[in-house]
Amino acid sequence: xxxxxxxxxxxxxxxxxxxxxxxxxxxxxxxxxxxxxxxxxxxxxxxxxxxxxxxxxxxxxxxxxxxxxxxxxxxxxxxxxxxxxxxxxxxxxxxxxxxxxxxxxxxxxxxxxxxxxxxxxxxxxxxxxxxxxxxxxxxxxxxxxxxxxxxxxxxxxxxxxxxxxxxxxxxxxxxxxxxxx
Amino acid sequence: xxxxxxxxxxxxxxxxxxxxxxxxxxxxxxxxxxxxxxxxxxxxxxxxxxxxxxxxxxxxxxxxxxxxxxxxxxxxxxxxxxxxxxxxxxxxxxxxxxxxxxxxxxxxxxxxxxxxxxxxxxxxxxxxxxxxxxxxxxxxxxxxxxxxxxxxxxxxxxxxxxxxxxxxxxxxxxxxxxxxxxxxxxxxxxxxxxxxxxxxxxxxxxxxxxxxxxxxxxxxxxxxxxxxxxxxxxxxxxxxxxxxxxxxxxxxxxxxxxxxxxxxxxxxxxxxxxxxxxxxxxxxxxxx
Numbered sequence: 279x280x281x282x283x284x285x286x287x288x289x290x291x292x293x294x295x296x297x298x299x300x301x302x303x304x305x306x307x308x309x310x311x312x313x314x315x316x317x318x319x320x321x322x323x324x325x326x327x328x329x330x331x332x333x334x335x336x337x338x339x340x341x342x343x344x345x346x347x348x349x350x351x352x353x354x355x356x357x358x359x360x361x362x363x364x365x366x367x368x369x370x371x372x373x374x375x376x377x378x379x380x381x382x383x384x385x386x387x388x389x390x391x392x393x394x395x396x397x398x399x400x401x402x403x404x405x406x407x408x409x410x411x412x413x414x415x416x417x418x419x420x421x422x423x424x425x426x427x428x429x430x431x432x433x434x435x436x437x438x439x440x441x442x443x444x445x446x447x448x449x450x451x452x453x454x455x456x457x458x459x
Numbered sequence: 460x461x462x463x464x465x466x467x468x469x470x471x472x473x474x475x476x477x478x479x480x481x482x483x484x485x486x487x488x489x490x491x492x493x494x495x496x497x498x499x500x501x502x503x504x505x506x507x508x509x510x511x512x513x514x515x516x517x518x519x520x521x522x523x524x525x526x527x528x529x530x531x532x533x534x535x536x537x538x539x540x541x542x543x544x545x546x547x548x549x550x551x552x553x554x555x556x557x558x559x560x561x562x563x564x565x566x567x568x569x570x571x572x573x574x575x576x577x578x579x580x581x582x583x584x585x586x587x588x589x590x591x592x593x594x595x596x597x598x599x600x601x602x603x604x605x606x607x608x609x610x611x612x613x614x615x616x617x618x619x620x621x622x623x624x625x626x627x628x629x630x631x632x633x634x635x636x637x638x639x640x641x642x643x644x645x646x647x648x649x650x651x652x653x654x655x656x657x658x659x660x661x662x663x664x665x666x667x668x669x670x671x672x673x674x675x676x677x678x679x680x681x682x683x684x685x686x687x688x689x690x691x692x693x694x695x696x697x698x699x700x701x702x703x704x705x706x707x708x709x710x711x712x713x714x715x716x717x718x719x720x721x722x723x724x725x726x727x728x729x730x731x732x733x734x735x736x737x738x739x740x741x742x743x744x745x746x747x
Contacts, residue, residue, distance in 0.1 A: 363653030382624035446649025
């Protein structure tokens with residue numbers, strides 16, 4: 279209910295503001311270019327730093343902090359529905375993805391181990407029950423309402439089930455929360 | 460143990476490309492350095508910065524990058540080195556409690572990362588990447604939001620590889636999990652990976668880095684004849700050729716990497732062309 283009321287107020291605000299933008303012909307001509315620039319703008323000056331903790335598969339949001347900083351450009355915001363991996367999405371009030379950050383899964387149950395001698399190979403070792411923190415930074419825009427985290431789960435079956443299981447299925451949403459306004 | 464075992468002295472900008480609000484900011488924090496060893500940390504941090512900025516493509520992105528070091532003292536030198544992993548049993552009192560042998564893995568060096576992030580947040584709030592430089596000659600490191608490395612030879616290589624994961628979302632391009640003799644990592648049967656430098660799509664017209672594959676380059680460029688093992692063949696094309704090389708993402712077959720070799724596959728190698736393009740795309744907006 280709270281969400282739908284908010285949406286309604288915003289739509290009303292948009293409708294009221296619209297005629298002002300079209301007050302002159304020259305402004306009307308420039309508007310699409312400006313809108314496009316805003317839409318593809320890669321580097322907003324305001325950001326929200328989100329800090330998460332994890333223990334095993336459980337992930338918790340522990341802080342949201344507004345910061346004056348630039349954010350790297352978004353990863354593709356379409357065409358990723360059936361992909362595997364780990365990512366964060368910033369969404370608007372219509373659930374449209376505005377920004378997406380693909381990450382190397384910070385909650386995985388193994389660890390990268392580096393060789394002692396140069397020339398030897400990197401490898402991975404199972405590291406169950408890992409816990410720690412990770413950080414996601416998203417643009418702080420008026421349109422950003424919610425953040426989601428999506429993750430592929432390790433295979434439950436197959437030759438590498440158990441400790442060495444790797445994720446091979448499409449990612450599913452594991453967390454969703456509203457951004458602090 | 461912990462914050463009573465040292466003191467945060469503060470940040471120093473060691474590579475200055477401009478205001479932190481407009482640049483990409485790297486922070487290096489000291490761990491296991493006594494106050495009389497901080498001069499050495501300054502040298503270590505500068506050497507790290509120089510090595511990073513000499514590596515492609517960061518060499519041409521220098522005007523986009525600030526690097527800070529944060530001096531944090533510890534009461535004693537080094538990191539914990541538990542005997543259960545064959546270590547010395549040393550338990551130095553350090554600010555971030557860094558320890559080898561995390562999860563009983565000898566070279567897995569991990570600290571209290573939440574404590575590191577608190578310090579970094581406070582002193583360089585615009586940070587993008589955080590490193591923890593541990594004053595130990597033992598080889599080790601770890602990734603995540605705080606990439607941790609020791610002073611062993613090659614540690615900068617570990618740090619840059621980990622930055623590939625944490626800052627740019629790059630996948631591992633090696634085609635095994637523990638080693639090439641293992642079983643169970645024969646064929647990648649999963650969905651298309653979200654990372655930009657690996658793919659299951661071998662269609663030249665639609666694969667992720669199609670615009671970087673020249674018409675004369677065969678696709679797939681290599682094919683593993685025995686999916687039970689890593690592919691032993693040398694590269695059939697010149698170094699730097701971008702194509703589809705079978706074997707990546709911990710699997711021997713059915714998944715492809717863009718070049719025969721890359722920093723995300725082996726340390727002491729440069730980033731492949733696709734990884735470089737990803738990094739350049741992410742950092743270009745930070746250029747003046």
